[in-house]
Amino acid sequence: MSEVSFRQRVGALALVAPLALFIALFFVWPLVTVLKESVSDATVSHALPTMVDAAADWNRQSPPTAAMKAALVTDLRGIEDQQLFGDLVRRLNSAQAGFRTLLPKTRTAVDKSRETTAPEAVDLEEIDKRWSNPAYWQAIAGTLSPFTDQHLLAAVDLSRDGTGAIVALGADESANLTILLRTFWVSALVTLVCLAIGLPYAMLAAAMTGWRRQLLLGAVLLPLWTSLLVRTASWYILLQDNGLVNDALQSLGLTDAPLRLIFNRVGVVIAMAHILLPFMVLPIYSVLITIPKTLMPAAASLGAHPLLAFLRVLLPLSLRGVASGALLVFMAAIGYYITPALIGGAQDQMISSVIAFYATGSANWGMAAALGIVLLAATLLLYMVYGWLSSDKTARA
Amino acid sequence: MAIPRIRFDQITKSYGSLRVIDGLSLDIAKGEFISLLGPSGSGKTTLLMILAGFESATGGGVWLDGKRIDHLPPYRRDMGVVFQNYALFPHMTVADNIAFPLQMRGVRKAEIAERVKRALDMVQLGAMSERYPAQLSGGQQQRIALARALVFEPAVVLMDEPLGALDKQLREQMQLDIRKLHMRLGLTVVFVTHDQSEALTMSDRIAVFNKGIIEQIGTPREIYDHPATRFVAEFIGETNLIEGTVERVEADMATVRLAGGSEIRVQAGTAATTSAKVLVSVRPERIHLGPDAGERGNALRSTVVDSVYQGDHLRVQLDDGAHGFIVRSDRRTAEWPQGAAVVASFQPEDCWVIAS
Structure with a gap:
């Protein structure tokens, strides 16, 4: 009795299998991918792995800690892939204008002193004065999470300011x-x-x-x-x-x-x-x-x-x-x-x-x-x- | 004479070259229940549609209480129509359906509620007021349709084969219910049907339609006992039509010589003139079977061809050498085996002469 019903169930499943497969492959999967794409933001966390830990406890108000500065230097020295570095620059620049020049300049400087200076000893403010501006550090900290709501917010003309509060975008910024x-x-x-x-x-x-x-x-x-x-x-x-x-x-x-x-x-x-x-x-x-x-x-x-x-x-x-x-x-x-x-x-x-x-x-x-x-x-x-x-x-x- | 409630005068209706109603005139009195009876395509439904205003006549006129109504659109004719498929509004409750004609006439809300309740009680469906039509049985829907057609007290109620979709038992119950309502409320009813027993049960008068004309109009008794034409005799109930020639006419009786050579005495009627070719109509239930003629006057010696048991009667097929007969015989009498010789006898009063 139960064997018959089991075989019937398998038969029924086999009948709907092509449909289920089609729906999964051409409907559910693309939808999930799109959904994931809209909230995923792994570039920065991928390019700056040690920074993730270093900035975890930072309150985003006080000046950046020494550990964060060292982590940044370590991570910049660690990037081999030019493509990844390009993505990082683009991503950070979209959060805070200025990274497009700041980051390549800093990378060249820390690469040059790779053999002579330990990461903790590098004075970032000396390479570029902009590192004393907390806005840049806030931008990095804000993009470290592998997930972001910035796209979804931007889709309805909202964004997060430096402290993480949701604010409306200016009239000229988005439509x-x-x-x-x-x-x-x-x-x-x-x-x-x-x-x-x-x-x-x-x-x-x-x-x-x-x-x-x-x-x-x-x-x-x-x-x-x-x-x-x-x-x-x-x-x-x-x-x-x-x-x-x-x-x-x-x-x-x-x-x-x-x-x-x-x-x-x-x-x-x-x-x-x-x-x-x-x-x-x-x-x-x-x-x-x-x-x-x-x-x-x-x-x-x-x-x-x-x-x-x-x-x-x-x-x-x-x-x-x-x-x-x-x-x-x-x-x-x-x-x-x-x-x-x-x-x-x-x-x-x-x-x-x-x-x-x-x-x-x-x-x-x-x-x-x-x-x-x-x-x-x-x-x-x-x-x-x-x-x-x-x-x-x-x-x- | 009083002005008839409805008068049709020389109504003609053609679709292209097809003439479905041909110069038809008919008066219907107030409070009368008249059935338009005929086979499909005989023009009875078309006449009803002309009366309701859904079709316009090609020629002739229609009067209601002495006022010509040809030009009036349906919604100003003051006629309640009951359709075969009920035509209840599926998106309204039973109460809203019945309230509809009252709302259209601007009746006050309180009065509407009162009259809807009375109409529902009249058809014994008071408990159904908040249901939707789809939740009711066919018989209940038809009673709601009836209540809706009566609630605004129209001058005339038109019914287009309203019982056609119901099963036999329910149909017979509804026939009696409608008949009772008609008598209690003094309604003028025009009832279209192709079912002759329905027409006989319910009507004050029956108009028998054939090919766009009225073949005969009269009370059910007149139509059944004294059919005017061969069509009416054959359409209403079952009958034996025997060909013959009128030999003599004496006062109200006549003698007819049948094709087989025997002579029978019949009621004279208007068709009986000396040496006229006629048909003699004898109803199957009026013929008696036995070993001899007894007291019944007319006798035809016959042979039993077939005999079928039908519960309340025996249906016996006879042949006298020149004609075949059908006889409804009392089932308590003896069986009539095939080939048995028998005498079929009947009273002259039960023979009606129709022009051939």
């Missing part, structure tokens, strides 16, 4: 929060536009029969079968100053001069709404066709004006489709990169382009990962709100 808010705002706009077009469209498609329904659904599905890049590029052509849309508007006499439709918010919203429309229409449509056809006549026979019948019967019943459609569109929109990059102006870039900048432009994987985590967290939060809304008691019906 991540602005860009995040802009991302949500543009996504919300796109969702609203998709809803305004998609809801009536889905209702029309659900009300039709035969080839008319097929035509309407085909028209909304067709864009899904062409490449995102092609669709974005065609909007690029259509929305130009002397593109098809502006030509049409002018020849109809609606406008005198070409409207500015590209390299601004309008163009981004138009192009993104077009690309994401199917994700709004299809969920609403699939809910609408399950609504019995007699409900609207029933409402009419009970005395409801068509508008009231719509508001009281059809709209509430289609809300589940509207919620999933809006969620799909919004979540897809906050990750958009190509369309804002091609159609938008400098003021329309979304968070993905900042992530792309950190990942490919400045090789700051920590920042790229941290922004990705913030985006993921926002999406999960939305999904929880959706789950909470859709578990409403009327869902039973």
